[in-house]
Amino acid sequence: MRQNMPIVIKADGLAAGKGVTVADSMEQALSALSNIMETKAFGSAGDRVLIEECLKGREMSIFVFTDAHTVIPMVPACDYKPVFDGNKGPNTGGMGSYSPPHFLTPELAKTAAETIMYPTIKALDSEGRPYSSVLYGGLMVTDGVPRVMEFNARLGDPETQVVLPRLKTDLVDIILGVINNNLDQVEIEWSNDACVGVVMASAGYPGSYKRGLPVTGWGNLDEDIMVFHAGTELDAEGKVITSGGRVLTMVATGETIAKAREKVYNNISRLHFDGCHYRKDIAEIKGRK
Numbered sequence: 001m002r003q004n005m006p007i008v009i010k011a012d013g014l015a016a017g018k019g020v021t022v023a024d025s026m027e028q029a030l031s032a033l034s035n036i037m038e039t040k041a042f043g044s045a046g047d048r049v050l051i052e053e054c055l056k057g058r059e060m061s062i063f064v065f066t067d068a069h070t071v072i073p074m075v076p077a078c079d080y081k082p083v084f085d086g087n088k089g090p091n092t093g094g095m096g097s098y099s100p101p102h103f104l105t106p107e108l109a110k111t112a113a114e115t116i117m118y119p120t121i122k123a124l125d126s127e128g129r130p131y132s133s134v135l136y137g138g139l140m141v142t143d144g145v146p147r148v149m150e151f152n153a154r155l156g157d158p159e160t161q162v163v164l165p166r167l168k169t170d171l172v173d174i175i176l177g178v179i180n181n182n183l184d185q186v187e188i189e190w191s192n193d194a195c196v197g198v199v200m201a202s203a204g205y206p207g208s209y210k211r212g213l214p215v216t217g218w219g220n221l222d223e224d225i226m227v228f229h230a231g232t233e234l235d236a237e238g239k240v241i242t243s244g245g246r247v248l249t250m251v252a253t254g255e256t257i258a259k260a261r262e263k264v265y266n267n268i269s270r271l272h273f274d275g276c277h278y279r280k281d282i283a284e285i286k287g288r289k
């Protein structure tokens with residue numbers, strides 16, 4: 001069988017963002033299928049697989065709040081799934097993120113909302129399955145046109161860490177609007193500042209990794225740095241130790257993407273745990289300050 005490469009092999013169930021292989025050859029595709037369906041690397045999430053065309057372009061995550069009738073877009077973000085700089089290595093749940101995407105135009109935001117998110121919420125309602133929550137569209141922008149790679153009935157990680165710091169409205173008011181079916185009464189305001197987040201991961205992630213390593217350096221961070229915990233816990237003395245693959249996301253806001261990025265990378269080496277690795281190219285936009 002001839003097949004245009006690359007092709008995408010996905011475990012159809014939840015696999016913590018690791019169930020996708022972009023296969024450059026038939027051998028890689030068969031090996032990914034065997035890993036999912038025979039070795040059962042993702043358990044029953046791999047009972048079915050999706051084999052899809054590989055979309056080329058720019059990836060963008062978009063989110064809406066909805067009470068099933070009113071749909072309010074959030075600010076979009078870009079996610080970096082491969083573990084290494086230059087988008088090399090296996091996919092992870094996401095190694096960093098920034099908002100807004102530097103290629104976002106008002107037209108692109110409008111097209112994504114009007115051709116993808118609004119019709120999806122409307123279709124769910126007309127099928128008798130009204131959907132009240134947040135909806136996340138994982139898109140690929142190909143030749144200026146957004147195409148759907150996946151939907152999730154949740155926010156994104158690490159996208160949330162760069163989207164919610166830009167929210168000026170109280171999130172509780174929005175959630176109450178969703179729950180009480182009066183989201184049309186809630187005015188939602190966003191900051192114009194950019195936001196950048198870089199994930200600090202355990203050595204070995206997205207493969208196996210050690211846990212229980214002390215995380216130190218908390219007192220050394222600039223005051224306006226945010227650190228979101230994912231794979232951490234407290235030890236018996238109340239000190240922070242690692243307990244997962246993606247351990248922390250360090251986040252900063254700034255007037256521009258470059259300024260927010262600079263703040264994060266100025267601070268990131270001040271926190272320490274053995275074997276910590278992170279991408280150095282998050283929100284690096286060639287030729288832009």
Ligand code: GLY
Nearest residue numbers: 093094156157158
């Ligand atoms: N960052 C990808 C996800 O949350 O699925």
